Amino acid sequence: xxxxxxxxxxxxxxxxxxxxxxxxxxxxxxxxxxxxxxxxxxxxxxxxxxxxxxxxxxxxxxxxxxxxxxxxxxxxxxxxxxxxxxxxxxxxxxxxxxxxxxxxxxxxxxxxxxxxxxxxxxxxxxxxxxxxxxxxxxxxxxxxxxxxxxxxxxxxxxxxxxxxxxxxxxxxxxxxxxxxxxxxxxxxxxxxxxxxxxxxxxxxxxxxxxxxxxxxxxxxxxxxxxxxxxxxxxxxxxxxxxxxxxxxxxxxxxxxxxxxxxxxxxxxxxxxxxxxxxxxxxxxxxxxxxxxxxxxxxxxxxxxxxxxxxxxxxxxxxxxxxxxxxxxxxxxxxxxxxxxxxxxxxxxxxxxxxxxxxxxxxxxxxxxxxxxx
Ligand SMILES: [Mg+2]
Numbered sequence: 001x002x003x004x005x006x007x008x009x010x011x012x013x014x015x016x017x018x019x020x021x022x023x024x025x026x027x028x029x030x031x032x033x034x035x036x037x038x039x040x041x042x043x044x045x046x047x048x049x050x051x052x053x054x055x056x057x058x059x060x061x062x063x064x065x066x067x068x069x070x071x072x073x074x075x076x077x078x079x080x081x082x083x084x085x086x087x088x089x090x091x092x093x094x095x096x097x098x099x100x101x102x103x104x105x106x107x108x109x110x111x112x113x114x115x116x117x118x119x120x121x122x123x124x125x126x127x128x129x130x131x132x133x134x135x136x137x138x139x140x141x142x143x144x145x146x147x148x149x150x151x152x153x154x155x156x157x158x159x160x161x162x163x164x165x166x167x168x169x170x171x172x173x174x175x176x177x178x179x180x181x182x183x184x185x186x187x188x189x190x191x192x193x194x195x196x197x198x199x200x201x202x203x204x205x206x207x208x209x210x211x212x213x214x215x216x217x218x219x220x221x222x223x224x225x226x227x228x229x230x231x232x233x234x235x236x237x238x239x240x241x242x243x244x245x246x247x248x249x250x251x252x253x254x255x256x257x258x259x260x261x262x263x264x265x266x267x268x269x270x271x272x273x274x275x276x277x278x279x280x281x282x283x284x285x286x287x288x289x290x291x292x293x294x295x296x297x298x299x300x301x302x303x304x305x306x307x308x309x310x311x312x313x314x315x316x317x318x319x320x321x322x323x324x325x326x327x328x329x330x331x332x333x334x335x336x337x338x339x340x341x342x343x344x345x346x347x348x349x350x351x352x353x354x355x356x357x358x359x360x361x362x363x364x365x366x367x368x369x370x371x372x373x
Contacts, residue, residue: 006066062087115355221245302325
């Protein structure tokens with residue numbers, strides 16, 4: 001089998017607002033083969049920036065577009081093609097946009113291989129630790145504690161046993177932030193897990209430590225991204241000073257950055273987005289590095305059901321995962337993009353059993369939101 005084409009599809013809602021909500025656009029990647037099998041992948045970053053990395057013509061040996069790196073190659077040789085893309089983009093890549101863009105192609109290759117062999121991607125990877133994973137509803141903080149509490153009650157009524165709230169000015173008013181968490185705890189009771197996503201809300205480790213201590217009495221499951229992602233030493237200080245689990249990682253790309261996050265930042269919960277870190281091929285490596293260090297590994301997913309499906313295949317290969325981030329934004333790019341949307345049932349989401357990633361694009365929705373090339 002040979003790769004015959006790599007296509008990029010930019011989707012965007014008619015109105016995109018300046019809020020911490022990545023369900024407003026998406027970059028879909030399709031990899032076509034001479035066997036008639038097409039693989040689907042996704043990148044969750046800046047679509048236009050990542051499209052550039054994929055379609056760029058070669059500048060010189062180490063500055064190639066990713067499409068050219070895989071055209072004519074055997075899609076079953078995922079590991080080799082990952083390395084080929086990494087080396088081909090090394091002059092502008094290694095982290096960030098190029099690795100993020102590689103995720104879309106890598107995921108499409110897993111989809112192709114699964115379809116060719118008639119097995120789900122997690123089995124192709126040798127996983128199967130979980131058939132379903134407990135999901136937490138993931139949503140933004142309301143503008144008031146009452147709004148957040150009301151949303152939390154709705155999620156629990158839908159069967160979720162864990163919920164996360166994040167961003168939306170968290171960190172700007174500490175009394176209001178504490179009232180937000182207090183209101184959610186009051187609404188859901190003591191047995192529901194609540195994740196607090198601080199959305200890079202603090203200027204320094206001392207501020208975050210003071211706030212973590214104020215939040216400890218509400219027993220949140222973890223305290224996520226209190227600092228900007230490059231402040232690894234700050235993360236280590238917070239991890240040492242609070243009883244709360246410290247979570248981070250959604251901005252990291254490539255396993256080398258995760259080594260810094262774990263070995264220097266000492267975080268308790270390693271979060272990775274399969275559509276950002278270099279695809280399932282790289283996610284599996286990061287997940288095992290976390291296992292070796294005794295850290296929990298959790299997905300980051302706040303975009304589409306392609307992302308959710310990819311995350312489920314990844315987590316199904318990880319014995320030490322605990323929960324699935326399950327975005328509950330009402331965006332049509334999340335709720336309508338695939339014909340077989342993922343659903344939380346009694347607070348759990350089943351790992352797809354269909355071949356490959358197990359998702360089927362709803363092409364009419366793709367056409368509705370497609371940005372003309
Ligand atoms: Mg987050």
